[in-house]
Amino acid sequence: MRHLPSTTALRCFDASARLLSFTKAAQAVNLTQSAVSHHIQVLERELGVELFERDRSGLKLTASGQRYWEDTSTVLHQLQRAAVRAVAGDQACIQLNIAVASAFANYWLMPRLGSFVDDNQDIILSLTNRVDAQNVFVGNEDAAIELCEGATPGIEAREVLSLVYKPYAAAALIERSGITLTTGKALPEGALTHLLLNFPLIRTSMAGAWKAWLGEAGLSNESLAEKAGRGPVYAQASLALTAAMSGIGIALLPNYIARSATETGQLVRLSEVGWRANRAYFLRWPSKHSGAAALTRFEAWIVSQAEAEQTDTSEVPAYP
Known part of the structure; x- marks a missing residue:
């Protein structure tokens, strides 16, 4: 490529990859369906590869499209953070986005989360839902808490709860x-x-x-x-x-x-x-995110919470 793609094209591609629909992507980025389709076609022409397979059942990312999405979603996330920091100046908070299984979030994480928020007021922690363990992190996810067997190639893991x-x-x-x-x-x-x-x-x-x-x-x-x-x-x-x-x-x-x-x-x-x-609940993150300040602090906090629970071995009597 002789020039970088426009951020509008990348936003169209990101939305289309997430939603696997040009129509839904158009709603997400506030453009027409034809405009989104045009941006994707221009992007494919500039890259020289097809990003999507198109058939009657809908859209599907090609192997090249999947790789491109993984790389560009990280860039878009970084651009978003840079914009927030530029507007807010020295007082900008650190964004931390964690995907988490709903059962773990509702019954274990949320009752404890207040202590992390109170002690880390410079971090804006956002939670999204993730149903199954995945080996791909896309969009704004910095890490995920998943029921799985641990680390996989390119993804680090720390056990939280057996x-x-x-x-x-x-x-x-x-x-x-x-x-x-x-x-x-x-x-x-x-x-x-x-x-x-x-x-x-x-x-x-x-x-x-x-x-x-x-x-x-x-x-x-x-x-x-x-x-x-x-x-x-x-x-x-x-x-x-x-x-x-x-x-x-x-x-x-x-x-x-x-x-x-x-x-x-x-x-x-x-x-x-x-x-x-x-299987157990693990905090998992892409290796490229290792050492990120907010993630490191969250990891230390959640592990300390899990260790405290394991130390407290008391259990409710079986028959009240």
Whole structure:
């Protein structure tokens, strides 16, 4: 290229890559659809490569387009930060954008986040939602908190929270079974197996969790093993929590999700046996962001919060 592309063309490309639609991109950048399409065509002509595959089903980034998006989105982000700093002068705050899974954000991060905000008033922290672990950071994301197995090529990671799953059910569900709960005492002998056999075993995106937990609990009989593979699936842990509280079935949940409901008596923990998942919540960021001041401070803060929780090993009693 003999000259740099215009920022308008890059904004059109960024919006089109994120939304995979010229029509939606036009709305995002406040231009017409034909103007966005024209900017993309000019960009492709200048680069000498196709950025999108176009067919009846919509747009799809080509391999070249994906690489170009990863590079240019970072540049656009830096330009945006530079503009903010130029306008605000020496008093400019540092922008930090974290993508985070909604369950982790709602049940673990948000109740603690006030301390970070209070102690880091020069950082403007913004959160966006991320459902699944990704190996690509685009747009304004500086880092992400994801349920995954850790670092991947080009992406650094720091473990924040390991997950130990235990079975929970609503007290009303237990009462429907005819089992009587006694404060401070374990379930009557045989009651756990009875509940597991007679009520749905709610599954989540943590594949194989029920089978693994049954093995830990020494309950791997043929009937339960078969039942564990055909329960209703709730893709997010927060949905499984709500389903369990509603008496729909029995859910395997980590303590950070179930703790509040157990404290209020909405849920009862059925066993002290736990299964440690092979995935955990990690703070992950592109290697090129390593050493960034705001990210380094956030990493130190969130790790200290996680270590404090691990030190506090107290758990709500199973039977309120």
